[in-house]
Amino acid sequence: xxxxxxxxxxxxxxxxxxxxxxxxxxxxxxxxxxxxxxxxxxxxxxxxxxxxxxxxxxxxxxxxxxxxxxxxxxxxxxxxxxxxxxxxxxxxxxxxxxxxxxxxxxxxxxxxxxxxxxxxxxxxxxxxxxxxxxxxxxxxxxxxxxxxxxxxxxxxxxxxxxxxxxxxxxxxxxxxxxxxxxxxxxxxxxxxxxxxxxxxxxxxxxxxxxxxxxxxxxxxxxxxxxxxxxxxxxxxxxxxxxxxxxxxxxxxxxxxxxxxxxxxxxxxxxxxxxxxxxxxxxxxxxxxxxxxxxxxxxxxxxxxxxxxxxxxxxxxxxxxxxxxxxxxxxxxxxxxxxxxxxxxxxxxxxxxxxxxxxxxxxxxxxxxxxxxxxxxxxxxxxxxxxxxxxxxxxxxxxxxxxxxxxxxxxxxxxxxxxxxxxxxxxxxxxxxxxxxxxxx
Numbered sequence: 499x500x501x502x503x504x505x506x507x508x509x510x511x512x513x514x515x516x517x518x519x520x521x522x523x524x525x526x527x528x529x530x531x532x533x534x535x536x537x538x539x540x541x542x543x544x545x546x547x548x549x550x551x552x553x554x555x556x557x558x559x560x561x562x563x564x565x566x567x568x569x570x571x572x573x574x575x576x577x578x579x580x581x582x583x584x585x586x587x588x589x590x591x592x593x594x595x596x597x598x599x600x601x602x603x604x605x606x607x608x609x610x611x612x613x614x615x616x617x618x619x620x621x622x623x624x625x626x627x628x629x630x631x632x633x634x635x636x637x638x639x640x641x642x643x644x645x646x647x648x649x650x651x652x653x654x655x656x657x658x659x660x661x662x663x664x665x666x667x668x669x670x671x672x673x674x675x676x677x678x679x680x681x682x683x684x685x686x687x688x689x690x691x692x693x694x695x696x697x698x699x700x701x702x703x704x705x706x707x708x709x710x711x712x713x714x715x716x717x718x719x720x721x722x723x724x725x726x727x728x729x730x731x732x733x734x735x736x737x738x739x740x741x742x743x744x745x746x747x748x749x750x751x752x753x754x755x756x757x758x759x760x761x762x763x764x765x766x767x768x769x770x771x772x773x774x775x776x777x778x779x780x781x782x783x784x785x786x787x788x789x790x791x792x793x794x795x796x797x798x799x800x801x802x803x804x805x806x807x808x809x810x811x812x813x814x815x816x817x818x819x820x821x822x823x824x825x826x827x828x829x830x831x832x833x834x835x836x837x838x839x840x841x842x843x844x845x846x847x848x849x850x851x852x853x854x855x856x857x858x859x860x861x862x863x864x865x866x867x868x869x870x871x872x873x874x875x876x877x878x879x880x881x882x883x884x885x886x887x888x889x890x891x892x893x894x895x896x897x898x899x900x901x902x903x904x905x906x907x908x909x910x911x912x913x914x915x916x917x918x919x920x921x922x923x924x925x926x927x928x929x930x931x932x933x934x935x936x937x938x
Contacts, residue, residue, distance in 0.1 A: 503527065503618050506549040506564075506573070508537045516920065517550070519606055522614065532564040541570050547621035548614055550601075552578045553589060560592060564871060567596050568835030571819050574598040574617035595838040608838040635679070636672055637820045638813040642805035646673070653800045654680035659795045661737075662775040664804030666921060667854030671735060673804055678731040683771060686730030691723050694739035695923040701744050703760055712761025724757055728770045736785050737774040737797070745790045752796045772797070807849035814844045817853065821860045829864040835874045843874035851901050854921065855892065858901045899934040902927070906936060 499535050507517050509528040517528055529546070530797075531537040549570065551563065567575060577593045577600040584602075585685055586589060591601050598617050601610050604740040623639070636643070653660050654677050662670045671690055678688045682920045696704055703712075707722030724732055734740070740748065752772060758765040783789035807814070818836060822829075836844075840863075849855055863876035874880045903922065909916045929938065 503548070504529070504544065504546040505614065506531070506537060506546040508534065508549065509552045510534060510554075515650060521605075526614075534566050537566055538569060538614075541566070541573070546573050546619045547618065549575045550578055550614075551574045551575060552603075553592070553831065554583065555788075560588070561871065563592070564596065564838055565834060565891075568819070568871070571816065572621065574621045576601055576613055576617055578603055585726060589679040595842055611618070632905050634696065635676060636669070637816050638810060639816065640810035640812045642810050644756070646802065646804065649802050650676050651680060653677050653802065656800065657681075657771055658799040659771070659797050660802060661799045662773065662802045662804060663780075664775075664777060665806050665852055666777045667852035668804040668806055669853050670777075670804055673802060674733040674773045674775060676898075678771075683730045688731050688733070689723050689726050689727040690733040690735055692735045692921075694736035694926075695917070698741055701741065702747065705744070706747065706828075707759040709759050709761035709936040716761070720887060722757065724751065724770055725766075725768055728768050731771045731773060731845070734772065734774045736776060738776040738780055738789060741819070741907045742788075742790065745793050749790065749796060750830060770785075783924070807852045811845050811849075814849075814856065815841055817856055818844065818860055821857050822864065825861050825864055828861060830867060832870050833864055833867050833872060834870050837869075837874075840872050840874050840877055840879075843877065843879040847879055851898065855901050858905060862900075863865060895934075897938070898930065902930055902934060903936055906931075 503526050505517070505522070505526050505528045507528055509530070517530075522528070529860070531540055539548075546742055551566075553563075567573075575597050578590065579593070579600055579602060581602045598620065599613050601613055612644045636647075638646075650673060660674070660677060662673050664670050664673075674690070675688060678684060691705065692703065703720065703722070705722050705724055707720050707725055708716050710716055710719050734748075746862055747757075751768070755769065756767050765798040780789055780794050780798075784791045784794050815836075818841075822835065844856075851858070859877045859879070860872075862878070863872045867876040869876070905920055906915050909919070913924055913927060917924045920927060922930070
């Protein structure tokens with residue numbers, strides 16, 4: 499059966515399958531099931547590119563169908579319905595929310611072949627996107643993400659500095675890791691440093707290292723992060739928070755690839771690639787005198803933009819399933835996936851906290867949800883989808899509070915770890931907790 503296009507034919511309660519191999523082109527391999535549970539068994543063993551389900555509005559197993567679709571994210575499903583049943587509002591809503599397409603009975607084989615061919619083509623595009631995702635260890639098939647994948651592969655072929663820009667929570671460190679893993683330095687260290695989380699008086703020592711006796715308390719030599727990353731890659735995250743005096747030292751290193759430990763008598767050459775990331779507008783920071791213009795141009799050789807989640811809401815179902823699988827061990831015993839209402843609410847939401855917010859909402863719903871399928875209410879989106887007359891600042895504040903509150907519930911006694919998972923400094927987390935009147 500090599501090269502066959504796999505089709506799953508599901509006809510609940512039927513005694514015979516709807517389709518036979520003679521009905522379609524010879525390169526289709528058809529598997530049939532007379533019930534949803536039987537279809538679930540079939541999809542455990544292989545991946546079907548296309549599936550068809552016969553729907554009857556008078557006896558619609560909505561939850562069972564949703565569970566089947568949750569279990570088959572790579573399958574493009576086509577609903578088969580009698581024309582008269584489309585008057586049923588629940589049936590129309592189900593088809594609109596969760597199916598790729600629908601076909602009215604009785605069968606028009608020529609039209610059905612075209613529909614199934616289109617569904618197969620879209621499933622193939624999805625698999626191509628997943629191959630690219632696998633290369634980058636990232637999830638997404640939307641046009642902005644495809645563009646980002648291409649940029650990552652181009653940047654990985656060069657050795658020039660990279661500047662990654664994107665809002666907080668979009669996954670800038672993942673992009674940096676993807677560049678490193680695809681580059682010639684992939685077998686060497688990758689070290690990430692959050693410039694905004696380091697105390698100002700320790701940044702120079704952390705980045706460049708120090709000799710024994712360089713200052714009070716320096717009882718031994720310490721290798722800096724830049725030196726430790728050689729001959730690999732160092733990510734300077736939130737580079738916009740680096741103090742101006744340290745920017746001079748970094749600029750010097752980018753010019754001659756030499757560093758000097760605190761207390762050392764001579765510089766040393768270090769072979770390491772620098773990737774910088776920032777959520778702030780560095781051009782504006784330059785104009786305001788908060789960031790050196792010469793350093794900006796040194797870093798801004800290859801520039802990548804990470805899209806916010808609201809610009810790629812089509813990726814939300816894929817991301818949600820990835821995080822559901824990743825944190826499955828935390829889920830309640832009855833939780834098996836997402837309802838169509840939850841998926842629709844996530845598609846309508848603006849995601850001001852980006853992927854980081856999505857992770858927190860999914861984990862919260864998996865732990866606290868009491869239904870077989872996670873609902874919009876479990877995700878905390880019911881009252882926020884759509885935003886109505888709320889301003890964008892109000893939506894962001896509500897989302898910010900929810901994400902912080904969820905993280906503090908999971909890590910009630912470790913503020914440092916909570917700050918690390920949220921991607922902020924402890925000082926920033928304490929300030930946000932005070933703003934939202936939250937306590938550990």
